[in-house]
Amino acid sequence: MLLAIDIGNSMVSLGVFKDESLEAHLRVSTDARRSADEYGLLIRDLLALNGIDQSMITDVCMCSVVPPLTGVFEELAETYFSVKPLTVTAGVRTGLQISYDNPRDVGADRIADAVAAIALYGPPIIIVDLGTATVFDAISKDGVYLGGAIAPGISVAAEALFLNTSQLRRVELVAPKSAIGTNTSTALQAGLVLGYAGLVTGLVDRFKKELGQDAKVIGTGGLAAIISKEADIFDDINQDLTLIGLRLVYDMNQSKSPALEETHGRTAGG
Numbered sequence: 001m002l003l004a005i006d007i008g009n010s011m012v013s014l015g016v017f018k019d020e021s022l023e024a025h026l027r028v029s030t031d032a033r034r035s036a037d038e039y040g041l042l043i044r045d046l047l048a049l050n051g052i053d054q055s056m057i058t059d060v061c062m063c064s065v066v067p068p069l070t071g072v073f074e075e076l077a078e079t080y081f082s083v084k085p086l087t088v089t090a091g092v093r094t095g096l097q098i099s100y101d102n103p104r105d106v107g108a109d110r111i112a113d114a115v116a117a118i119a120l121y122g123p124p125i126i127i128v129d130l131g132t133a134t135v136f137d138a139i140s141k142d143g144v145y146l147g148g149a150i151a152p153g154i155s156v157a158a159e160a161l162f163l164n165t166s167q168l169r170r171v172e173l174v175a176p177k178s179a180i181g182t183n184t185s186t187a188l189q190a191g192l193v194l195g196y197a198g199l200v201t202g203l204v205d206r207f208k209k210e211l212g213q214d215a216k217v218i219g220t221g222g223l224a225a226i227i228s229k230e231a232d233i234f235d236d237i238n239q240d241l242t243l244i245g246l247r248l249v250y251d252m253n254q255s256k257s258p259a260l261e262e263t264h265g266r267t268a269g270g
Contacts, residue, residue: 003057003081005073005171006109007064009132010155011222012073014257015243016052017044022240024050032068034077044080060085061250062135063242065222086250088112093252098145106145107250110137112227112245114145117218120237120246124211126204132156134196138207146211148204154196161188173223175230197230204233 001023004073005013007030014026025044028039060077062085065072070087075087086092096115100106110129115138117125127137130153137148137225152160154173162166171188179194181187208215219228219237229232238244 001056002059002247002250003050003077004243004250005060005062005245006112006242007062007066007069007073008109009065011131012039012069013243014046015247016047016050016057017238017243017247019191020195020247022243024052025240025243026050030069031068032066034072036072036079038079039072040076043076054080054261057081057083059068059083059250060240061088061246062086062087063112063246065107070141087248087255088246092249094249096145097143100145100147109242110135110148111145112242112249113195113220114138114139116241116245116249120238120241120244121216121218124215126207126211126215126217128200128204128217128219128221128227129240130154130196130200130219130223130227134199136203136207138211141212143168151199154192154226157196158188158192173226175226193226197227200227201231203231223237 002017004017006013010030012028013028015022016024026040033226047054060083062073073186074085074087076145077083088111090104094111095113096111098106106206108118113129117127118139121153123139124141125139129135132153134153135148138146140146158173162170168184170187171185174195175191176186177188178188181190205219216235217233219234220239224237228237
C-alpha cells in the first residue's frame with residue numbers, strides 16, 4: 001500500500017492507496033513542534049482505526065509546504081514504515097510542463113493538484129484550493145501549468161480581523177440569510193463568506209477570459225463546500241485531489257519511460 005502525505009499549513013492529509021483505490025483519507029492538525037515519534041504514533045493509531053496495520057504500508061510519497069516538517073515526516077517514514085519516501089521537489093518526475101518565471105517557486109501541493117486534475121478532468125482547468133490560502137491555478141488547453149493567483153484564506157482573514165480589532169469577534173464561517181448584516185456576527189459572515197464567494201467568482205471569470213470559457217473549474221480544500229453553496233461555478237469538488245496527484249507522481253517515478261521525464265529549465269515540472 002502507498003501512503004500519500006500532504007503537509008499543509010493547517011492540516012496534514014494522508015491517503016492510503018491500494019493500487020488506484022483510495023482506501024482511507026485521514027487528517028491531523030499541523031504542528032511544527034511535534035516530533036517524528038509523536039506524528040508516527042498518532043498516524044499509526046489512525047491507520048489502525050481504519051483497519052490498516054502500519055506493516056501494510058510499503059511506499060510513501062509526500063509533499064510539504066511546511067519546511068520544518070519535511071524532515072520530520074521523512075524520518076517518520078523511515079522509522080515507522082521502513083521506507084525512504086519520495087518527496088515531491090524539483091527534479092522529481094511529474095509529467096507537468098510549467099510555464100512560470102521560476103518553476104521551483106510553484107508549491108509541490110499545487111503541482112500534485114495539477115497532475116491529478118489533468119488526469120481526472122482534462123485541460124483546460126482552473127483549480128480553486130480554499131484552504132489556509134485561497135489559491136487559483138490555471139492549466140491551458142495544452143496541459144501547461146500557466147500560474148495562478150493567491151489570496152489570504154477565509155480563516156486567515158477572519159483571524160486577522162479578530163486579532164487586529166477591538167470589537168470584532170470570531171464567528172462561524174457560514175453564509176448569513178442576507179448580504180446586509182443586521183448585527184456584527186452576520187455582518188462579518190457576509191463579508192467573509194459572501195465576500196470570498198464574490199472573490200472566487202470574479203477571479204474565475206477573469207481566468208476563463210484568458211483560458212477559454214470551456215475551462216473546467218475544480219474546487220478543493222476544506223472551505224470549498226462552503227463557497228460552493230454561494231458561488232455556482234464549480235464543475236466538481238474533489239477533496240482528494242492532492243493525494244491522487246501524489247499517487248500519480250509516485251507511479252511516474254517508478255517507471256523508466258523517458259516520456260515521463262520532466263523538462264528542465266523554465267518549463268520544469270516539480
